[in-house]
Structure formats: structure tokens, C-alpha cells
Amino acid sequence: MPSARVQFWGTRGSLAKPGPPTLRYGGNTSCVQLTSPAGTHVIIDAGTGAHDLGRALLAQASQQTPGLPLRGHILISHTHWDHIQGFPFFAPLFVRGGQWDIYGPAGLGRSLHDTLAGQMQYTYFPVTLEDMGASIRFHDLVEGVFEIDDLRITTRYLNHPVLTLGYRLETDRATIVYCCDHEPHARVPGQHPPLHESDRQHQRFLAGADLLIHDAQFTDAEYPSRKGWGHSTVEYVVEMAEAAGVKQVALAHHDPTRTDDALNQIVAGTRATLAARQSSLQVFAAAEGQVIELSTRESARVAPLARENLGTAAPAAAPALRHATVLHVATETTLVLNLAEAARGDGVQVRQATDARTALAIATAFPPDLIVLEDQAPGLDALSLCRDLRASSDVHLKVVPIIVVAAKERAAEGQAAGVTAWLVSPFSDQYARAFLQSWLLRSKCRWARAPIPTDEEQRLQALRQLGILDTPAEERFDRLTRLAAALADVPIVTVTLVETNRQWFKSCLGLEARETPRELSFCAHVVVDRQALVVADTFADDRFADHPLVLGAPRIRFYAGFPVFHEDGVCLGTLCLIDTRPRQLGESTLLQLRELAGLVEQELHTAPRRASKGNGN
Numbered sequence: 001m002p003s004a005r006v007q008f009w010g011t012r013g014s015l016a017k018p019g020p021p022t023l024r025y026g027g028n029t030s031c032v033q034l035t036s037p038a039g040t041h042v043i044i045d046a047g048t049g050a051h052d053l054g055r056a057l058l059a060q061a062s063q064q065t066p067g068l069p070l071r072g073h074i075l076i077s078h079t080h081w082d083h084i085q086g087f088p089f090f091a092p093l094f095v096r097g098g099q100w101d102i103y104g105p106a107g108l109g110r111s112l113h114d115t116l117a118g119q120m121q122y123t124y125f126p127v128t129l130e131d132m133g134a135s136i137r138f139h140d141l142v143e144g145v146f147e148i149d150d151l152r153i154t155t156r157y158l159n160h161p162v163l164t165l166g167y168r169l170e171t172d173r174a175t176i177v178y179c180c181d182h183e184p185h186a187r188v189p190g191q192h193p194p195l196h197e198s199d200r201q202h203q204r205f206l207a208g209a210d211l212l213i214h215d216a217q218f219t220d221a222e223y224p225s226r227k228g229w230g231h232s233t234v235e236y237v238v239e240m241a242e243a244a245g246v247k248q249v250a251l252a253h254h255d256p257t258r259t260d261d262a263l264n265q266i267v268a269g270t271r272a273t274l275a276a277r278q279s280s281l282q283v284f285a286a287a288e289g290q291v292i293e294l295s296t297r298e299s300a301r302v303a304p305l306a307r308e309n310l311g312t313a314a315p316a317a318a319p320a321l322r323h324a325t326v327l328h329v330a331t332e333t334t335l336v337l338n339l340a341e342a343a344r345g346d347g348v349q350v351r352q353a354t355d356a357r358t359a360l361a362i363a364t365a366f367p368p369d370l371i372v373l374e375d376q377a378p379g380l381d382a383l384s385l386c387r388d389l390r391a392s393s394d395v396h397l398k399v400v401p402i403i404v405v406a407a408k409e410r411a412a413e414g415q416a417a418g419v420t421a422w423l424v425s426p427f428s429d430q431y432a433r434a435f436l437q438s439w440l441l442r443s444k445c446r447w448a449r450a451p452i453p454t455d456e457e458q459r460l461q462a463l464r465q466l467g468i469l470d471t472p473a474e475e476r477f478d479r480l481t482r483l484a485a486a487l488a489d490v491p492i493v494t495v496t497l498v499e500t501n502r503q504w505f506k507s508c509l510g511l512e513a514r515e516t517p518r519e520l521s522f523c524a525h526v527v528v529d530r531q532a533l534v535v536a537d538t539f540a541d542d543r544f545a546d547h548p549l550v551l552g553a554p555r556i557r558f559y560a561g562f563p564v565f566h567e568d569g570v571c572l573g574t575l576c577l578i579d580t581r582p583r584q585l586g587e588s589t590l591l592q593l594r595e596l597a598g599l600v601e602q603e604l605h606t607a608p609r610r611a612s613k614g615n616g617n
Contacts (some may be wrong), residue, residue, distance in 0.1 A: 004174040004294045005035040006211060006595035010049020011286040013181070013217045013231070013253030014082050026288025028052070029181055030253060032213060035314045037171055038150040041072035041267040044213075046168060047289065050086030054237050057092055070095060070134075073148050073411040076104035077180055078164035079115045088120050088127065100135035101148075104389025105155075105163045113138040141165060156205045158182035159539055160230035161555070165321065166455045168205060175297045177206050177246075180215040180253045185540050186584065189220035191468045199240070205401030206244040210294050213286065214241070215253040221268065228557050234266055234579045238274070243279050245324040250286040255359060268591050279485050290565075325366065329359040329385065330374035330405070333443035350442065363389060365394045368492070370439050372423075383417040390418035421546035424449075426501075428519055446545035450524035459527070459570040463497060466566075469504060476603050477507035483595050484577060485509055488589055492554065495564070495600055496523045503573070509555065510578070520549055522573040524562040532573050535559040537582035558583040560590075567605055 010028035018027035029047030034359065036042065043053065063072055070092045092098055104112040115139075117129040129136075143165075145154050154168040159182055159588055166179040179202075185234040186196035195203070206212055217231035234251060239534055241249045251270075254263060263285045270283050331354050351366060353359035363371065373382040382404050389397045409422040429451065453459060464467070481493040492510035496503050503521040505514050518524055522544070526533045538544040538557050550556050558579035563571050575597040585593075 004037060004171055004176065004210075005293040006176060006294065007033045007035075008049075008250075008252075008286045008288055009033060009053040009124065010045070010047040010086070011252050011254055011288055012047075012082075012256060013215065013248055015256040016026055016048045016082075017256040018499050021261075022425070022506050024260040024287060025263055025465050027230075028288060029085065030077075031086060032178065034176060036150050038171060040149040040151060041070075041377060042148065043074045043153065045077055045083045045180065046074055046090060047082050047084070048086045048089075049453060050089075051089040053086075054089070054091035054093075056515040059242075070098045071100070073101045073103065073489060075153075075165075075167050075178075076102065076112065076116075077158075078105060078111070078162050079165070080161060080181070081119075082222040083180070084116060084119065087116055092125060092133045092134065092570055093132045099137075100140060101137045103141055103167045104312075105157075106142055121524075126322055128252055135410075147180075154205075156202075157283075158202075159185055160285070160349065161228075162230075166205060166232075168209070174210045175208060175210045176213070176294070178213045179206075179210040180213070180436075181230050182215050183228075183582075184230055184232060185537055185582070186237050187233070187236055188584065189223055189233070189235070196540075198537075201358035202242050203244045206240060206246055208244070208538050209241075209246045209601070211248045211250065211292060211459070212237075212241050212244075212246045213250045213252050216251040217253050217255045228579075234270060238270055238281065238283060241283075242274075242279055242343075246281065248282045248284070248292070250284060250292075254285065289319065320432075323350060324369040326370045326372060326440075327359065327363055327366075328369040328372045329350045329380065329382075330354070330372070331377040332374060342561045348436075355380060356388065359385060360388060360392070362395055364394055364561045366393070368400060369387065370436065371400055371402045372436070373402060373404050375404050383413055383419070384545060386414075403436070403439065411488045428517065447547045448543040449519055450528050451520065451569070453528050455570055458568075459566075459572070460500060462566040462568055462570050463572050468604065469497065471500065471506070472593075473507060477600070478509070478604070480575070480596055480599055481507045483511040484593060487592055487596075488560070488577050488585060489581075490558070490577045490579040490583070494576045494578075495573070496521075496561075497564075497573040498527045498577045500526050514547075514558070520547070522556070522559050523561050523576050526574045527571045530563055532563065533559070533561045534585065534590070536584055539582075554578065555580050557581050560585065560593065563592055564597055564604065568612060572604070576606040 007357065010031035012029050016027055026483065028049035029049045030045040031049030031053055032044040033053055034042040034044065057070060060281060087387045093100060102112065116612050119125065120127065120129050141155050143155050143157055147151065147153065148169055152170045158164040158166045164181060166177065166182065169176045171270040187196040201560050214237045216234045217234050217238045218226055218233045220233045220235045221432050223225065223233050231253065237249060237251065261417065267283065267551070274281055289306045326348055328350060351362050351368065353362055373385060376382060387546060388400050392398065403421050403423050404414060404419050404420065405423045405425060409424055414422065421439065423432065431447070433495055477495050481495060494505045494509070494511065495507040496505055498518060498521060501518050502515045503518055503523055535541050535544060536558060538547065538550045538559065542548055556578050558581065559576040560577040564575060566571050566572050577593070
């Protein structure tokens, strides 16, 4: 019986690098072709290698069945250039009658279609996406499971600066796992601490694979200066594969500076290490043109076990935001306008009602993907309406997410009424957009705003009595932020005071801003919890992974905040440290930073009393 067939068309990472030093392993960027036992064509990533693959497919089709339209599937791991640059040059997409399905990660911004179309705008490319002759369907994915013919495909988010999916492809005879690009969640070369939970989950995703194709752009020796770039080391990949019971590993996404000779040395050294510990793992460096025919005898026994390790299967197809519908039920004009604008940002259709009867009629006639209710509005009882919606004979209304917008969450009453989640005001359009989209995508909104402390009034009064808000920078505070930066080797340190609607920086090293909205404040979490908060990797923390300051400038990947207290015991703010790469701090460093936070407290209380220029509200 036929086996699964894998062929490499592009194995380079970051930048195409053709030339004499890369002849053996190739210079084209990521592109892999999988042919299933049933003959299904699946292409993973469309780097520059997709150009040659497309020409080969057309030549093969003309020889076998001239005139028969090509059909296939393209899985995009993420939309960095080196993974999509070959897409506009993939010739089968220009053949009329062809049918292609394109899959990729769904984000909170542009759809996969819009991102790929963006690189084909006239500024960059002479032909638009709409000019391609084939029929092209786009599928936005989240974590979960879907099927293509005889393939069962599981998706999992990888650790990369942009939203990235790994793909696990299973037939009844073979399992192939593709992970480009991915960075360890916690790795210190030369040390072997207990495995980070996120790395353990990644290991489960790899479990029992017949072939693992994994980003291995760096070595452990190179990694310390490249933390935060979103790539793995050879040593990490091999260790994970061994622990996961993988049979073969194809080291891929080769660094553009890596020559054939250098790759030969890496592979030889890795094989020698494995042989010394009598490991059965087979390791090779992926090379352009290389074909792997997977053995089918033992795979059928391995795949079911691996599936169990993946946990509960959920559909991977994300609802297309441009076809989604939100029903807003509210009477307050500003709230209606703000929420409507937040939803329309991605082309979501918005329907509105101002009373319960109209809302029930609209929800029944036009089943929405999300319902947003205003709490305690004049003439509108949100929880009562929620109960009526849940009691409807329409099955859809029993399960549709219902969000209640309120000044304060009423958790117990809401749970009894069937409320899915609470959107607590005040909030920005940006936060509302992320929150609503997370429910439209049926995914977790990984941006948690800090709640208001129970002693907020007393805390704000103590802060304002210090008379330090909006005063000029002072060397006595700047000296402490410089010391903290040198001690922890981080580029950004602030002395942060959390006000009513903002956080203000008395001292700020590495940032131009003197304040940001409180909604964006990591330090506000410290104020609530009254203890140090250290986030080793924001991508791995559900409170911050989708945070605007993580996804955008200054791209926070590490945060450490140490509370700064008033003499009456309330928490005023923090000594805050930020890095653009994931970090781990030793216990001695943490102790010294706590001491520095204590010195900040002393300076706050020994400062000359000044009249504040404003209360910042």
C-alpha cells in the first residue's frame, strides 16, 4: 500500500540564500510538500521554494492527465515573509479551473486573505490576488482539529513573535509534525532545570511522530544573543524529540549564514552525541529536493497514543470575522457607538436593539454569533433578557456567547442567568475590540486588565498627598532605575505610580513616554496583589499574550514589578523592569531588586512636598 511521501522544496529560514555555500541543503525558504496515501496534495508554508514546487506540479499534471485542473491545500504556519514570499509565484494558482484551499492562523487583525493580498498590492507586485485564475478558498484557523481527505490535522500555537501554528498531520499509517518557527519557553544552555509547562505541552504535541520537521535555526552556543527571535536550537529540538518518542527529526529553517559545511558538522556532532547515549532517534538536516517515504508498518500503533496525548479535540476552523454578526442591546448612545465601532473594525455586521422584545425578535430571526447586553440600563434588565434568551426554544440561543457590559461584575447572578462573560467599564475601544473578537473566534482573550483594589480611595489619597505626580525627573530616582537596569541587564526600567486612569513614570529609562493608560498597566496587577510579579515570557502568560504592548511597541516579553508602598501601607506603584526577550532572574537578583524598590519608597517619603500639577483623571 502507498505510504505518506514528504519532499522538501525550501529549507532555509529568514532569508533566501542561494549560492555555492548552500548547494547541498538549498537556499530557498520554507516549503514542504506532503502527499498522503490517498494522493492528497498538502503544501506546508509557501516560502521561495514554492516557485519550483508549483512548476513541478504543473509539469507532472501535464504528463499524467493533460488539462485536468489541479487541486490542493496550502497550510501557512504564519505570515512572516520567509514563509509566504513564494505564494505569488506559485504557478498552479494562476491556472483556471484549479481549486486550492489556503489555511493559516486567525488573528485579531487582518484575515489570512488580506495579509496575503497585501504583499500582492501594486506597490510590491504587478498581479493582484484577485487576478489569479484558480478558485481559492481561505480558512482562518485557531488551535484544534480538522480533516482534509484522509488526513487528520491538529493545530497548536507556537512560541514566536507573531501568531504561529504548528501542524500535526496524521494518516492511519504515518504521523508528520511541522513546527516552524518556535522558541523554547525556558532554556538556559548547559543547564537542565525542570521542563517548563509550555515546553511540556509542546513535547506532547510532538509525541510519537514518524517525522518531525522542526525549526533549528540556532545552536545552544548562539542562542543567548538571539533570545526573543522566535527560533529553536538544535540541542533543544533533539532533547524534545527524544523525550517525545519521535522516530526521525529533520532539522529545518537553516540560518541564512549557515553553510553546507557548517550544517554537516552540526549533524555529525548531533549523531555522535546520540550514538554515545545509544539513542534510536534519527537526525538529519533537511535538504531541498530530499524525499522521505515514511514507513507504514509501525505508525498505526503510534498515532492513536499520540492523539490521546493531545487532549480534547476542538474544531480548528475559526469563524470568519467578516461574516460574523453581533447583536448589541443597549440604550446608552455612547456605549452603542463605541461597541459598534469596535466590532466593525474587522467588517463584523452589527445589529442593534434598545429593548428586550426587539432583541428577542432579532436574535430569533437573525441568529447572532455574539450578543452584547448593557447592564442596568433604563427600561432594560440585562440579566432577565439573558435568562429569556437561554430559555428560548432556539438551540443556538442557548449556547451563543452573551457578554454583559457593566460598571461592576455580578458574578453569581450572571452565572445563574447564563452570562458568558463580563466587560467591565471603563474600557478603551482597543480593549473592547480585542475582547469581542476573542469571543467571536471562540478563543481566550489573553489580555487581562487588573481589577480595582479594595483600598483604591485610600490609595489614591495617599498618592496625591505626596505631591509628586507630574513633577520633573530627578537624579535620585534616575540613579535607582540605572542601577536596576545594570543589575538585571534589561533595557527598560521605570518608577511607576498608578493613578486613577493612568500610570505615570517618575523615572523612566529606555522609554520616551512619561505615562500610559492604566488599562495597559502591568504594574496595576502588582498594586492589586501587593507582591512582586515576574513574568518570564509574556507569550506564555494568558494575562498578557494579546496585550497591545506585547504585540506592538515596545514588544514586552519579560516583566518584573516590585511593589512600592506608602508609609500607611497602601501600594502606590512599582519599580518596573522590562525586556524584549524572555528572561529568568536568579534569586539573588530578585532580592537585590526588592531592596532597590525599598530605596524608591524611602525617596518618595523623604522628597520635598510639592503641589501636584494635576490629579491625572
